[in-house]
Amino acid sequence: MSTLTRPRAPFSLDEAKLASPAAPPSEVLRTGLVERLLATQSPLVTVVAPAGYGKTTLLRQWEKEDPRPFAWVTLDESDDDPTSCLAYLAAAFDSVEPLAADVFDALSAPESMRRVGTPRLALAFASTTTPMVLVLDDLDRVGGRESLDAIGLLCDRVPQGSTVVLSSRTEPPVGLGRLRARVRLLELGANDLSLDRSEASTLLESADVRLETDEVTEIWERTEGWAAGLYLGALALRSGGPTVSVRELRGDDSFIGDFFREELLQRLSPDDAEFLTATSVLDQLSAPLCDAILERTDSAERLDRLTRSNQFVLQLDRNGQRWRYHTLFRDLLGRELRRQGDERVRTLNHRAALWTLESGDPETAIRYAAEARDHELLDGLIQRAALPVYNSGRIATATEWLGWFDDDRLLEQHTPVAVLGAWGNAYSGRPHEAERWLRAAELGADGYTGQLVDRSASVASWVAVLRAGLCPDGPERMRADSEQALESLAPGSMWRRYAHLLLGCAARMSGDSDAAEREWDVALELAQSAGADPLTTQVMGQRALLALERGDLAAAREMLAVVQMLPGPPLGSYATHGMAVAALARLSLVEGDHERAGRELMRAQSLRPLLTWALPWGAVRVRLELAHVALGLLDEVACRTLLMEIKEIQARRPSLGVLLDDIARLETQVGALTTKNWNWAASLTAAELRILPLLATYLTLDEIGERLFLSRHTVKSHVTAIYRKLGASSRSEAVERAVELGLLDASVFVPRVKLGHNG
Numbered sequence: 001m002s003t004l005t006r007p008r009a010p011f012s013l014d015e016a017k018l019a020s021p022a023a024p025p026s027e028v029l030r031t032g033l034v035e036r037l038l039a040t041q042s043p044l045v046t047v048v049a050p051a052g053y054g055k056t057t058l059l060r061q062w063e064k065e066d067p068r069p070f071a072w073v074t075l076d077e078s079d080d081d082p083t084s085c086l087a088y089l090a091a092a093f094d095s096v097e098p099l100a101a102d103v104f105d106a107l108s109a110p111e112s113m114r115r116v117g118t119p120r121l122a123l124a125f126a127s128t129t130t131p132m133v134l135v136l137d138d139l140d141r142v143g144g145r146e147s148l149d150a151i152g153l154l155c156d157r158v159p160q161g162s163t164v165v166l167s168s169r170t171e172p173p174v175g176l177g178r179l180r181a182r183v184r185l186l187e188l189g190a191n192d193l194s195l196d197r198s199e200a201s202t203l204l205e206s207a208d209v210r211l212e213t214d215e216v217t218e219i220w221e222r223t224e225g226w227a228a229g230l231y232l233g234a235l236a237l238r239s240g241g242p243t244v245s246v247r248e249l250r251g252d253d254s255f256i257g258d259f260f261r262e263e264l265l266q267r268l269s270p271d272d273a274e275f276l277t278a279t280s281v282l283d284q285l286s287a288p289l290c291d292a293i294l295e296r297t298d299s300a301e302r303l304d305r306l307t308r309s310n311q312f313v314l315q316l317d318r319n320g321q322r323w324r325y326h327t328l329f330r331d332l333l334g335r336e337l338r339r340q341g342d343e344r345v346r347t348l349n350h351r352a353a354l355w356t357l358e359s360g361d362p363e364t365a366i367r368y369a370a371e372a373r374d375h376e377l378l379d380g381l382i383q384r385a386a387l388p389v390y391n392s393g394r395i396a397t398a399t400e401w402l403g404w405f406d407d408d409r410l411l412e413q414h415t416p417v418a419v420l421g422a423w424g425n426a427y428s429g430r431p432h433e434a435e436r437w438l439r440a441a442e443l444g445a446d447g448y449t450g451q452l453v454d455r456s457a458s459v460a461s462w463v464a465v466l467r468a469g470l471c472p473d474g475p476e477r478m479r480a481d482s483e484q485a486l487e488s489l490a491p492g493s494m495w496r497r498y499a500h501l502l503l504g505c506a507a508r509m510s511g512d513s514d515a516a517e518r519e520w521d522v523a524l525e526l527a528q529s530a531g532a533d534p535l536t537t538q539v540m541g542q543r544a545l546l547a548l549e550r551g552d553l554a555a556a557r558e559m560l561a562v563v564q565m566l567p568g569p570p571l572g573s574y575a576t577h578g579m580a581v582a583a584l585a586r587l588s589l590v591e592g593d594h595e596r597a598g599r600e601l602m603r604a605q606s607l608r609p610l611l612t613w614a615l616p617w618g619a620v621r622v623r624l625e626l627a628h629v630a631l632g633l634l635d636e637v638a639c640r641t642l643l644m645e646i647k648e649i650q651a652r653r654p655s656l657g658v659l660l661d662d663i664a665r666l667e668t669q670v671g672a673l674t675t676k677n678w679n680w681a682a683s684l685t686a687a688e689l690r691i692l693p694l695l696a697t698y699l700t701l702d703e704i705g706e707r708l709f710l711s712r713h714t715v716k717s718h719v720t721a722i723y724r725k726l727g728a729s730s731r732s733e734a735v736e737r738a739v740e741l742g743l744l745d746a747s748v749f750v751p752r753v754k755l756g757h758n759g
Contacts, residue, residue, distance in 0.1 A: 017075075020072045042183070080396065107120075201220075281337070362384050414450070427574070537576055594633060598633060
């Protein structure tokens with residue numbers, strides 16, 4: 001796949017999604033509609049109609065006439081992942097007016113997307129000075145709530161002189177009702193896009209169909225101006241034959257499907273019909289890929305010829321290397337392919353998966369393997385791609401892949417996937433799921449015979465690292481599991497650095513700081529040699545805390561300075577950042593900078609929901625360090641809140657080595673506090689911290705409940721508690737207070753588009 005690598009984006013972006021689609025050989029000019037679009041003063045335009053009404057054609061013609069630059073994003077199912085969706089939006093803005101690097105950095109932090117990433121991108125968009133038209137095409141293909149919420153926020157923040165265009169088969173669920181009440185929208189629907197009689201005549205002529213005036217009128221009336229229906233009818237009429245008649249054409253979808261199969265496909269050569277039908281499994285076509293799935297060698301010539309003769313075969317680049325089918329055309333071809341049987345569909349998708357994998361595109365291979373329902377192939381593909389995708393910030397994508405195996409029987413058969421899923425759940429704050437996937441991995445380890453991507457001899461080594469990380473049985477078992485893993489992991493395995501990290505944690509829990517430091521040094525060396533690995537921040541944070549315990553402020557200061565300069569998302573975005581944030585808070589306190597210590601204490605708040613008993617060593621260690629900072633600030637409320645959470649983790653994971661002594665000392669110190677600094681913000685619970693970023697959005701309490709799977713009553717109770725703890729009497733006041741405390745990014749204060757904007 002051809003890609004355009006944006007240096008600040010968290011992953012490689014597909015160039016075709018950021019360019020306006022190529023025009024077909026001939027098209028009907030929609031002069032009247034283009035003039036309406038050129039004259040509109042609306043900051044938001046919606047173009048909503050079923051497939052085949054010429055939405056993209058209209059927008060492409062508008063682009064040719066409007067002097068403003070167009071930032072174009074063609075969306076697809078991968079943009080259900082908010083990291084992917086917002087990265088493409090940022091790249092589109094950046095192509096018109098360069099964005100600050102911190103915007104791209106914030107978008108690679110999915111766990112803080114609502115708190116930092118989305119508002120920062122919205123602020124960047126609202127602050128652009130170059131008037132532009134942002135086109136979001138095929139928006140109906142996006143179903144991820146967080147992606148749609150982000151798009152809704154952008155629609156609410158259109159800069160002066162710019163326009164956002166939403167093109168979709170159905171009305172996009174981005175709060176249009178709310179926007180209609182605030183700004184003037186231009187809304188184009190199927191009735192607006194239907195061709196008039198003159199335009200229908202032009203389309204038929206472009207397809208080399210010559211009809212009498214009354215016949216043109218009849219086919220236009222029967223298809224109700226539906227461009228795709230007219231064109232399909234034109235193709236059939238052009239092919240001739242006694243059964244083809246204008247009077248047989250109707251505009252409803254079921255008839256068009258039958259008509260397409262019975263009249264159009266049957267009149268193509270068998271080779272062309274088979275080529276079109278079989279290749280409909282492909283999102284995008286290239287000659288080598290088509291050759292591979294069809295086991296032939298003439299796809300380049302055939303695609304070139306079909307592009308010239310069929311307006312539903314669309315060329316995506318100027319070099320004639322990539323194509324796609326018109327959405328409606330692909331739907332109809334896919335319907336015909338399914339009539340040939342599931343086995344045929346699976347075979348074609350399997351071949352596509354193998355070819356894209358060999359071409360160096362494992363992510364696309366995963367999509368085809370999923371369509372082929374080939375779990376064996378998916379197992380190996382996900383082993384390759386899950387960690388890189390997770391580390392790029394696309395946690396929703398990795399979670400979706402792993403979710404295809406979310407069945408205990410499947411997980412036991414595919415142990416590597418169970419291991420990866422357990423880690424993902426653990427670092428995302430889902431401890432019960434992490435434990436369930438661990439159990440499945442343990443049950444399936446002995447029977448797994450598949451090949452491991454790291455070339456380790458046995459998947460038992462993977463399971464041992466996982467068990468050490470989740471630490472269900474204390475530091476001695478954690479050490480034994482880590483050592484067992486290191487004995488059998490392949491030399492280049494990505495799990496070796498995790499095993500050394502965990503071996504160091506086990507040593508630290510047993511009171512051996514020197515051994516811990518040695519293991520962490522090895523883990524750090526392996527992580528740094530692997531590139532931008534999130535493990536680097538975690539290990540540096542551990543070593544900085546150890547330096548602080550020894551009184552070596554210079555070493556701690558140096559390590560934390562390095563951490564803050566590492567590429568990637570802002571510190572405080574991932575669970576793996578917890579140690580570094582805690583170390584910064586401790587260092588600030590020791591240096592006497594109480595204001596900064598308080599800010600770091602607040603920054604750590606967003607991590608607490610992620611640090612659960614699934615990762616007990618880190619969850620308790622971070623809270624202990626933060627509690628010591630709160631003690632230094634004489635903040636009894638924060639201390640007691642952190643101690644309560646520690647005790648909850650301890651109840652689940654009672655074997656914590658020397659941490660138990662630290663917990664006992666903390667209890668004594670908290671009990672001895674006499675001077676109280678009532679910082680109630682530090683007592684926000686994990687549930688309240690999840691709701692807080694959503695208070696800065698346009699979402700109602702009911703909608704917030706839908707996002708978090710909570711009842712309105714529960715949400716209201718949490719919101720009331722947030723108001724009380726932040727000393728606020730309204731939603732806006734709570735958001736302002738949260739920004740002051742560092743719980744939310746200042747970019748949540750993005751100016752809304754004014755009523756009647758653009759005139």
